[in-house]
Amino acid sequence: MQTEFLLQIKDLKASIDNKEILKGLNLEVKPGEIHAIMGPNGSGKSTLANVLTGREIATVTAGTITFDGKNLLDMSPEERACEGIFLSFQYPIEIPGVSMVNFMKTAINEQRKHRGLEPLSASDFLRLMREKKELVEIDSALTNRSVNEGFSGGEKKKNEIFQMAMLEPRLALLDETDSGLDIDALRIVANGVNKIRRPDTSVIVITHYQRLLDYIVPDFVHVLYDGRIVRSGGPELALTLEERGYDWIKKEADVTEETWTTDRK
Amino acid sequence: MENDQDKLLGEVTSGEYKYGFVTDIDTEVIPKGLNEDVIRLISAKKEEPEWMLEFRLKAFRHWQTMKMPKWAHLNVPEIDYQEIIYYAAPKQKKGPDSLGDVDPELLKTFDKLGIPLEEQKRLTGVAVDAVMDSVSVKTTFRETLAEMGIIFCSFSEAVKEHPTLVQKYLASVVPYTDNFFATLNSAVFSDGSFCYIPKGVRCPMELSTYFRINASNTGQFERTLLIADEEAYVSYLEGCTAPMRDENQLHAAVVEIVAERGAEVKYSTVQNWYPGDKEGKGGIFNFVTKRGICKGDDSKISWTQVETGSAITWKYPSCILRGNNSVGEFYSVAVTNNYQQADTGTKMIHIGRNTKSTIVSKGISAGFGQNSYRGLVKVLGKAEGARNFSQCDSLLLGDKCGAHTFPYIEVDNPSAIVEHEATTSRIGEDQIFYCNQRGISTEDAIGLIVNGYAREVINKLPMEFAVEAQKLLQISLEGSVG
Numbered sequence A: 001m002q003t004e005f006l007l008q009i010k011d012l013k014a015s016i017d018n019k020e021i022l023k024g025l026n027l028e029v030k031p032g033e034i035h036a037i038m039g040p041n042g043s044g045k046s047t048l049a050n051v052l053t054g055r056e057i058a059t060v061t062a063g064t065i066t067f068d069g070k071n072l073l074d075m076s077p078e079e080r081a082c083e084g085i086f087l088s089f090q091y092p093i094e095i096p097g098v099s100m101v102n103f104m105k106t107a108i109n110e111q112r113k114h115r116g117l118e119p120l121s122a123s124d125f126l127r128l129m130r131e132k133k134e135l136v137e138i139d140s141a142l143t144n145r146s147v148n149e150g151f152s153g154g155e156k157k158k159n160e161i162f163q164m165a166m167l168e169p170r171l172a173l174l175d176e177t178d179s180g181l182d183i184d185a186l187r188i189v190a191n192g193v194n195k196i197r198r199p200d201t202s203v204i205v206i207t208h209y210q211r212l213l214d215y216i217v218p219d220f221v222h223v224l225y226d227g228r229i230v231r232s233g234g235p236e237l238a239l240t241l242e243e244r245g246y247d248w249i250k251k252e253a254d255v256t257e258e259t260w261t262t263d264r265k
Numbered sequence B: 001m002e003n004d005q006d007k008l009l010g011e012v013t014s015g016e017y018k019y020g021f022v023t024d025i026d027t028e029v030i031p032k033g034l035n036e037d038v039i040r041l042i043s044a045k046k047e048e049p050e051w052m053l054e055f056r057l058k059a060f061r062h063w064q065t066m067k068m069p070k071w072a073h074l075n076v077p078e079i080d081y082q083e084i085i086y087y088a089a090p091k092q093k094k095g096p097d098s099l100g101d102v103d104p105e106l107l108k109t110f111d112k113l114g115i116p117l118e119e120q121k122r123l124t125g126v127a128v129d130a131v132m133d134s135v136s137v138k139t140t141f142r143e144t145l146a147e148m149g150i151i152f153c154s155f156s157e158a159v160k161e162h163p164t165l166v167q168k169y170l171a172s173v174v175p176y177t178d179n180f181f182a183t184l185n186s187a188v189f190s191d192g193s194f195c196y197i198p199k200g201v202r203c204p205m206e207l208s209t210y211f212r213i214n215a216s217n218t219g220q221f222e223r224t225l226l227i228a229d230e231e232a233y234v235s236y237l238e239g240c241t242a243p244m245r246d247e248n249q250l251h252a253a254v255v256e257i258v259a260e261r262g263a264e265v266k267y268s269t270v271q272n273w274y275p276g277d278k279e280g281k282g283g284i285f286n287f288v289t290k291r292g293i294c295k296g297d298d299s300k301i302s303w304t305q306v307e308t309g310s311a312i313t314w315k316y317p318s319c320i321l322r323g324n325n326s327v328g329e330f331y332s333v334a335v336t337n338n339y340q341q342a343d344t345g346t347k348m349i350h351i352g353r354n355t356k357s358t359i360v361s362k363g364i365s366a367g368f369g370q371n372s373y374r375g376l377v378k379v380l381g382k383a384e385g386a387r388n389f390s391q392c393d394s395l396l397l398g399d400k401c402g403a404h405t406f407p408y409i410e411v412d413n414p415s416a417i418v419e420h421e422a423t424t425s426r427i428g429e430d431q432i433f434y435c436n437q438r439g440i441s442t443e444d445a446i447g448l449i450v451n452g453y454a455r456e457v458i459n460k461l462p463m464e465f466a467v468e469a470q471k472l473l474q475i476s477l478e479g480s481v482g
């Protein structure tokens, strides 16, 4: 029996160095849905992305995460990736000496192996590269270099979307993919995401600006504040936030001053 | 290339040393210990002419006046030279000229090591001299090569069959007084390969020697001499492995290369002697002297080494650039994991005008490994227009290992240009996680990163060795993260 939800997070709590960051978070995502998670700096958005992808910065202390009916917390980071979870990193990592081609080829073939598929032939792989490069309008010069090495901030973000196009995930997490992009780059990245999406691809867009949501229109908007989702609504909620800022949320959530202003640098 | 890499990555399942088995074969050994009688005995076993014995004795007498060098960044336990066996030979019928004469156990051993000695099995055009302990077991493709005037045989045979050539070139690059280990080797060397490429001949296949230590408590002291006459070309490969044993074993080899006018020699090594276990027990002590001379104008010698094995490596393949416009190259990847130690590098001695040298050294340290680059670039007064470029990179995995660089530069000619660049980097957990997030396992991620880092050197290896080397790099670093 197919579960209704692709992703189901229940009462999730997670800590970093014994400090609780996620304080009982609930989220349900069906196949094909786009959810936006907004919230001020330091509210735990990236921590949520880390927990979902298995990065061991935060420790899960309570709650469950089910992905496609399976217990996500039992899986290694690479298994989660192979199951179809993709993270567009807020801060993409440089890997000098490893060519984009080799990196992508290894990733794709590992994921195919996980699904019981044969590795792609060299020519099929190169065709796929070409096709996806056009889709996200990324310069060939970039994909001929080492992974993210010497890329500008915008180029790195574009490269994340290119990788997403290559890997065709079932759930894409975009962690502030819009930050550091000028308006043209933003449009290219957002259109890229829209073109890549298949009807059943789910997307979680993490951002604290509304502008990306003009291009990637969400079905739901959630406000993450101090480790909890304090408000959920439709796209109009993003507009309200844009107008009124986060202050009114803060008042409603009624939490102490120092928690929400925790701004990283 | 890409495909091979995928295959390799998939193939690797455990970090164990794959070549640690022992061949069960009757071995003739002489009593342990070192004195003039032992040297006479070795010489007699090899039925050597008088001049060869004299050379050995001269070296031995000199060695007795020497002390083990201590300048390397290595922690070497005391070696008792009287506890070592200096000659061990697998017993087989004399003169294995046809394969039918080679003991099936030996054929099986080399098969298992991936070095089939049947010529028809070797599709890739590589001629092999297979050396087990102190003797050469079999040299393939000798006849084919002989048709072109190329001599490729064991050192012992060369002493008997080509005494003039051997006498002319032996110790002409590494004199018997050179250093403690080279002198010891000159006294007790057992077997190794001899190769002569005549004037104007391009050797049509890769020549290679595969060294295998099998017997316990023995040292291996091979000697290799490569001569490329005017305008000749040869690419030569060397591979080596040894069984896993708890005690350390000594390996002290000498390699000499002579390149006459316009000649080119490429010498590649994939060194995979047993490195010892995770606690640092056992493993080979590898003290090797390798040197080439670009004797004639426009000659070129290129060293490429991938050093993944041995408990201790002490090795500086060098070039004496005597001919005008001669070129020396050194490309090296050295890995130290667990408790391995390596002190390796090169010397480029510029004597002739417009001589050029390139040094690319890539150290990789993991576990408690200690990895040192030691290099000398020396430009003599007459070396007008000499040029050197050195690049020394270190890559660290974890925080308990060490990387060190000791570059020495001595320039006596104002027109010389000597450039040195060095970098140190670390494989970060964030890099590994980034790979994980794309579906790549940690072991494969390290393989990707390390092979990317070492690519510039790996690319210099002949194809067949490049694949082997990539696999080795990954295996030697397994278990070093997480």
Ligand SMILES: Nc1ncnc2c1ncn2[C@@H]1O[C@H](COP(=O)(O)OP(=O)(O)O)[C@@H](O)[C@H]1O
Residues within 6 Å of the ligand: A016, A017, A021, A039, A040, A041, A042, A043, A044, A045, A046, A047, A048, A057, A262, A264
């Ligand atoms: N590596 C880390 N070590 C310690 N604290 C961290 C680390 N990463 C994040 N935090 C803390 O966790 C909280 C949530 O951070 P984060 O999830 O990055 O927020 P957001 O992405 O919403 O800006 C912040 O208080 C931040 O300081």
Ligand SMILES: [Mg+2]
Residues within 6 Å of the ligand: A045, A046, A047, A090, A175, A176
């Ligand atoms: Mg963040």
